[in-house]
Each structure stands twice: as C-alpha cells, then as structure tokens.
Amino acid sequence: MLSRVAERLYWLARYLERAEDTARLILVWHQSSLDMPRKAQPGWDRLLEVLGAQSTFAQTPGVANEKNIVSFAFSERGNPSSIISALTAARENMRTTREIMPSETWVQVNSLYLSVARRSNKPLAKGSRHAVLNGVINTCQQISGNLSGTMNHDAAYQFVRMGSALERADMTTRIIDVASADLTSMSDEGLPYQNMLWISVLRSLSAYQSYRLGVRARVNPPDVVEFLLASNEFPRALGYCLREVESSMKLLPRSGRALKLLRSVLAELDATDCSELAGDDLHQFIDDMQLHLQAIGGIITETWLSPDQ
C-alpha cells in the first residue's frame, strides 16, 4: 500500500473525528448554557481554549460572544479547527482515495460537507443548533460505521482506525483539562453546580450513560477523571484509544519502534492512579499525555506515512 494513500486515510479519519468532536463540544456548551445560572456557566471563551483557537479567534473582527464563537467553531474557514475546515479537509482526502473507499461513504462525506457549507454564511441560530449539530454527529457516526462495516479490515483500515483513535484521545484530554481548570477557578456561587459541569463533560463525550453503567457511582470528579483517562472499556477514554492504536499497529509492517513508544505511554498511564489527580497535577499529567500523543502521531508519520527514505 502506498504511503501517500495511507496518509490520506489517516487524515481523513482524523478530520472526520475532529468534525464530530467539535460538534459535540458546541452542543454541550449550548445545552449547559441553558441549564445553569449565568455565573456558573462555562464561558464561551473556554470553548476556544479547548479548541486551542484563542489566537486565531483574536484575529477575527468579532468580539468573544456566544454568537461569534459558535460561528467561528462551526463555519469559519479561517479557523483550521472549525467543523467546515475539518470537513473540507476530510472531503479532499476522501476525494483522492475514492478508488479504495466504499463508494457510499464518499457520497456521505460529500453531502455532509455540502450541507454544512450551505449554512456557513449565516450564524447558526439557537433554534436550529441542536438539529444541525446532531446531524453532523450522526452522519460522522454513520460514516465510521460504514467504513468499519464494509471496508476490508486490511492495512488501509488500520490507518483509519489509528487516525480516529488518536484524534479522539486528543479531544478527550483537552476537554478534561479545560473542565478541571474551570472547576478550580470556580467561585463559591458556582460550587453547587460542580456536578452539573462534570455531567456536561461526560455528555460532550457521550459518556454519561457509559459512566453510570461502568462506574456505578454518582458523578464525582475523581471517578470521572479516572473513567475518562484510564478506562479500557469506554471507546472515547484515553486508555481505550491508546490500546486501539496499539492493536492497529500490531497489524502493520515495521511497527517495532512505534509499538515501543506506544507501550511506554500505556505503561505510564497504567502506573498512574488517575483518581488522585487534581488541580496542577492533573494539568501537568494531561500536558505530558498531549505531548505523548503528538509523539505517537509523529512516529506514525515517520514510519508509514511519509518515510524519509
């Protein structure tokens, strides 16, 4: 299999996952803004932080209010992490690998892109936000389902899997980081709403139900952090995603170096009692994990995608 094709599949999966995750985030921010008193609400500017997009937003003319930030995250082409940018990139990667992808997935990606592009010149009104964002999430899920259900689970598919898993791991760690920072800075008035905030965090990852089923405890910060970082069962948890990458790598040629790195990161995660992490420790740990994720992405690129031969 050509490295170029592998590279496009990997990024196709990453961008699709990014579009889905960003839609999840906006939706949760939107919903919690309806639930909570204004003082306890997670500010919309925190959304920019999760997306790592503060400086890009600062270059746009708008002020940092809800309407502008939602548009920025949804349809601003100048924002590389917006849904429209992710879908544009996903579509371009798919367009150039059409011959090896199930043909209906191209139609799905293309029409998803077109439907978002059609809406991109006006703000996403509150009334239609839920339907539109859910539409993005559902279509992305359909596409992953289609890929997993109709593509050969050969080398090509492993690159799709690794792309999704790494992007997911990245988003999960970002969300925990911002949420925990939010909590530490929360005023006394906000404290009663602490649980609700963690529930939103879980919801943004579609993890609320799985948490209740898996942890069988009420929502409390240490258990949530542990669940989202270390679970080997919940498919959006960092630990699960890393193992997903590991199992894909094992099926690929020349995986020695990459597997070694991955296993060292997993060992570090396993050796950490995540429920003990809070405040600065948690932030530091997540920072480390983010660097590891970058290194894993780097070694995947070096080994298979654009080997410097």
Next chain:
Amino acid sequence: MAGSRIKAPTPYQRPTTGYDWSDYDPGEFYDEIISSPGNGRAAARGLVAYIRKMSAKRLISRQQAADLAIKEMGISFTVYSDGENIDRAWPMDIIPRIIALREWKGLEAGLIQRLTALNMFIDDIYNKQQILKDGVVPKELILSSPDFLEACMGAKPPHRVWSHICGSDLVRDGDGTMYVLEDNLRVPSGVSYMLENRAISKRILPQLFENSAIQPVDDYPSQLFEMLASLSPRKSDSPEIVVMTPGVFNSAYFEHAYLAQRMGAELVEGPDLVVDKHDKVHMRTIRGLEQVDVIYRRVNDDFLDPEVFNPDSMLGTAGLFRAWRKGNVGLANAPGSGVADDKIIYTYVPAIIKYYLDQDPLIPNVPSYLCVNKQHQQHVLANLENMVVKPANESGGYGMLIGPASTKKERQEFTALIKKNPRNYMAQPALALSTAPTLCGNSLQPRHLDLRPFVLQGKNHYVTAGGLTRVALRKGSLVVNSSQGGGSKDTWILDTEAN
C-alpha cells in the same frame, strides 16, 4: 346460482405503436445503421427490428435507466470551466453503433500495420535516422518539431517499441470509406468509457446480446497488463506495474483509477516514486521502498521528469528518464513517441508504411494539405470554407477551424494565423462524416460520429473489438469531443455469419 359468470378481463396488450423509422432521414450522409429509409444494414437488422417494436416512451425510459446507472456507477469526466473542476456524468447514447465483423477484420489489420510502421519510424528517428537520410521524410520537419526529444537519441526500448498504447481516430466519409483521421501515440484516453459503455448497454439491452454474436471487449485490462508485463526489465512472474497519474484534477483521472483497479496495479503520483542512486525506480509504501518494473504513465512528457524536461514539474519524478534510459524500468508510452503523432507527420504515414513494411496502407489517410507548402497553402486559403484546419500540436479539438461552420471573421483570423506560422497548420477537406441514429429529445435523429479503437503493441499486438464511438450531439455538428458537448455510444462488432 348457476349461469352467472364473471366476465373474463381483456388481456393486456402492449401498444403496437413502435418506432417505425419513417421519419429518420440521414439525407446525403452515410448512416451506420440504416442503408435506405426504414431498412437496416446487414449487421444492424436485429437492432432496427428491435427498435421498431419499441415505443418512443420505452426508448426514453431505457435511456433514463442508462443515465441513472452512469450516475450511480460514478462514471464521470472532469471539465475545466471558470477555473473550477467539474465532475460531469459521462454522456452515453443507448443506441449502439454497429460494424460487421468482416469489415472490422480489415480495419484491425490496418491498425496493426499502422502502429507497427509508426513504431519502426520512431525507433529509426531516435537511432539511425535512415528515413531522413533517404529523404522520405524531410529532416527539418523532424528536427524543428517540439515533440522531437533530443534526450531520447540512442535509446533502445524493449522490443524496439515506443508507442505501446495507441488510439487512432477513424471516420467514415459519404461513400462509406473509413479513414484514419489522426493517431494518438502519447497518452490516448477513452478506453475506460468504452468498457463502461459496454457494461451499461448489457444492462439496458440484454435481449440484443442474447440473440447476436457481439464481440466482447472486457479483456482489455488483462491485455493491457500482459503488454505492460512484456516491458518488465526483471524477468519475474509478477512484475510490479503501476499507473502514474498527474492526480485527481486531471480530466482523465477517472480512467487512471479505473485501469489501475482493473489491472490490480497501484495508482501512483509522481511524489510516490523515487529513483535511487543505482537508477532504479521505487515506490514509497508502508512497507518501505518497493521496486517498480513498469510504469503506465498518464503524465505528459513535459512533466515526466524535472531533471530532463520541465524543471518546475511537480507531477513527475526526478530521475525517471535516467532509469528508463538504463533499461531499469519500462515506460509506456516511451518519452518522445509524440514525434510521430504530430499532425504534420500524419501526412507522411502512408509513405512511412511503404518505407518500413513495403506495403500499401490498408486504411487510407484523409487527404491533407500542409500549409508550410506554398501551393498547398494557397489551396487551403482559397477553399477555407470547405476545410478543417488543425494546429499541429493541439488535442481535444481545441484551436481548430471547421470551415463549413465558420464565420467570415473566424476565417480571417485563421488566414492570418496560417500565414504567420505555416509549419503549425495543416488542413483537410471537411468530410461528410457518417451518422447513426441517436436519441435526441423523444425521437431518433442522425448525428455525426467517429471511432477511436485502441491498439496495443509490446511483445505482441492487440486491437480492441471496436473502440470508443464518439458522437456530436448537436444537430449538424462535427465536434465529438466530450469536453465540447460530445456524447458516446457503445460499439458492436457483430459477426453476421455466426448465427
């Protein structure tokens, strides 16, 4: 309650108002299907009778079914318009074009004869240049041609074949004679559409396939693979063959991907390939570098290798030419093949056939006038209204003057162009191109067409059974190119003696 019987329903009768051919009139033109009003040619009688039983409504619904299948199967081509690439559904008319096997056998022999001689010519040009020394083709014509690649001098590709895949355009004149209109020896396209047209018409008109001996075309990808394998420098059972495409923005990308898929070959772009210090070509794969034996390249000479040709090319691979010169990789078609499909060289092809094979051409050339020749030029300029003027080095129907359809202003422009750069122009009398019935709106109308068969030459020869029939969909138009509103038809080579 005896005796009360329910009245039997009237059996459904299919309306008998079929298409009676009475209003189909090709006029002065030779029609491929009809020999005289209402009567089919020998090979087309089955088709004519079949259509006679069909109402216009059913014909149209078959056409719609074909259009839908084309959309679903994603058969498309790309056109450039306003700086944007648009993927358009491939236009195919469901009424096939039919040629009797007996006639086809003669054309097949003529096409093989032609390509054999052209390959001997190219090989001679880049080696001894005997034909130039013997004065059969003027030396300055070759040396001044932009398609003559100095860098190829002395190269000796496998089997001494340069153009392995050739698409020659055939047209039929008013008296029924088939002519070669031009040869495409570089990167001819269209063969995937020939294959897809057949797949569609088998879906749409299965009854006709059951009842007549239509020669199959489906073995083209395996024939192509075999031919490419015969160019491999490594003698192994499974040579690594790749199709090289300029990328997704190329108008023929669909075909590149299609052929790669059908041959089970990788579809590569220039940056996927790398030439090592031993001048061997490899592709970058997830397993590391893998050596490539044969490249079916669909990238033009200019962009093939920035070391030798256009240094700004991002579509090629540095060192490819070196590797080919050393015999480490097979390139189809070989660089420099274009020297023989220049529209000026075309006029010498009958002489070229005579020179190398000592045979008369089996398929004639269209009479041609070279504007560089003073007398010819005068004739062309005096008869511009009845001439088709072509630039020597354009393809796709661009930059042509079609005399009978031209305005006075266009003729004046071309007069100036020809006078300014006579080497660049040749002219042919406008032929009365043959027609075939084509579904236009809700009736069958005669429309002009041509035929592009594909000829392979490696260790052996192969000619497709038929080829791609292109049809000008506008009334009276002679321009068949899909980029300019042309359509296509399935082409049936039919054995009338088989049944």
